[in-house]
Structures are given as structure tokens and as C-alpha cells.
């Protein structure tokens with residue numbers, strides 16, 4: 001296995017995908033990673049809905065918003081670039097009302113498990129929750145926390161040093177993503 005820091009540098013957000021299905025074994029790993037993730041009080045309030053049929057993926061893709069910092073023609077995947085799999089992350093409010101930290105941990109673990117198989121992802125919060133809930137027939141006792149988009153990336157993405165506090169990602173001349181990150185000195189202080 002490559003160096004863990006190289007692995008984590010590659011585990012970025014991806015927004016254009018090859019139209020190659022994600023194998024069942026990887027889907028299983030993603031769900032298994034979520035199932036065993038740490039969570040407050042070990043309550044396990046998170047539930048998931050997986051969509052991988054082409055018509056479902058297309059329908060859900062029309063209910064999410066891609067790359068707010070880019071014009072749609074640059075940031076929104078074209079028909080032949082959309083993800084091949086969506087996972088809805090749900091909070092079962094009969095178990096817990098607030099599971100935001102649990103969701104963050106589960107999402108991070110799931111996207112990392114996917115990346116171990118070369119499958120890229122995009123965590124999506126800018127989503128039409130009512131319409132996705134209706135489409136997926138999710139009961140009202142659940143909150144739709146976020147959607148995860150998955151697929152084999154058809155572009156690259158790398159971090160770049162942040163300039164003048166500008167956190168907006170952009171595309172380079174190859175249409176690959178460049179993601180500005182703050183310098184270590186800016187985010188940490190050692191006592």
C-alpha cells in the first residue's frame with residue numbers, strides 16, 4: 001500500500017466519473033465501514049439507502065447541486081460523467097435527534113473505504129431533501145443528513161497552498177481540481 005499521507009491526499013472530492021459500475025464488493029465495504037464506525041453512546045442512529053440503478057442515479061443527480069464555486073458548465077458533471085452510485089445518509093430520529101458528529105465520522109470512513117478500492121466520492125449537502133426523501137420513499141421519522149456520490153474519477157484533484165485566504169477550488173488547464181488549503185502554521189498551535 002502507498003504511504004498513508006499520499007492515500008489521504010488522493011481521497012479528495014471528485015465530481016466527474018467514468019461510467020463503470022462500482023463492484024458489489026466495494027459497495028459492501030462502504031456499508032461495512034459505516035456499520036462499524038464510532039458513534040456517540042454506540043447508539044447507531046444512522047441508516048443508509050443505496051441507489052445504483054441508472055434511472056435512480058439519474059433522478060437523484062437532478063436533485064443535488066454540484067460545485068457551488070464553479071459555473072455549472074465547469075462544475076456540474078455532464079450526462080456521461082455523473083456518479084454511478086448514491087448513498088443517502090439518514091438519521092433515525094427515533095434513536096437519536098442529533099447525530100451530526102456520528103454522520104461526519106461515518107461519511108469520512110465510507111469515502112475512505114471507497115478510495116481504498118480507487119472509488120472517488122463527493123459528499124453532498126446542497127441537496128433537495130424533500131424531493132430526495134419522496135423519491136427514495138424515506139419515512140418522516142428519518143432526517144436526510146447528506147448524500148454521497150461515488151464512482152471511478154475521470155479527473156484528478158490536488159491540494160494547493162491557499163493564497164490570500166481564498167478557499168475557492170478551481171480547475172487547472174487539464175480540468176483537474178485544485179483545492180486551496182490553509183498552511184499548517186495557520187491552523188495549529190502547539191503549547
Ligand SMILES: Cc1cc2nc3c(=O)[nH]c(=O)nc-3n(C[C@H](O)[C@H](O)[C@H](O)COP(=O)(O)O)c2cc1C
Nearest residue numbers: 012013065066067068122123124125126127169179
Ligand atoms: C458537509 C459537506 C457538504 C458538501 N456539499 C457539497 C455539495 O453539495 N456539492 C458539492 O459539489 N460538493 C460538496 N462538498 C464538497 C466540498 O466542496 C469539498 O469537500 C471542498 O471543496 C474541499 O475539497 P476536498 O474534499 O477535495 O478537500 C461538501 C463537503 C462537505 C464536507
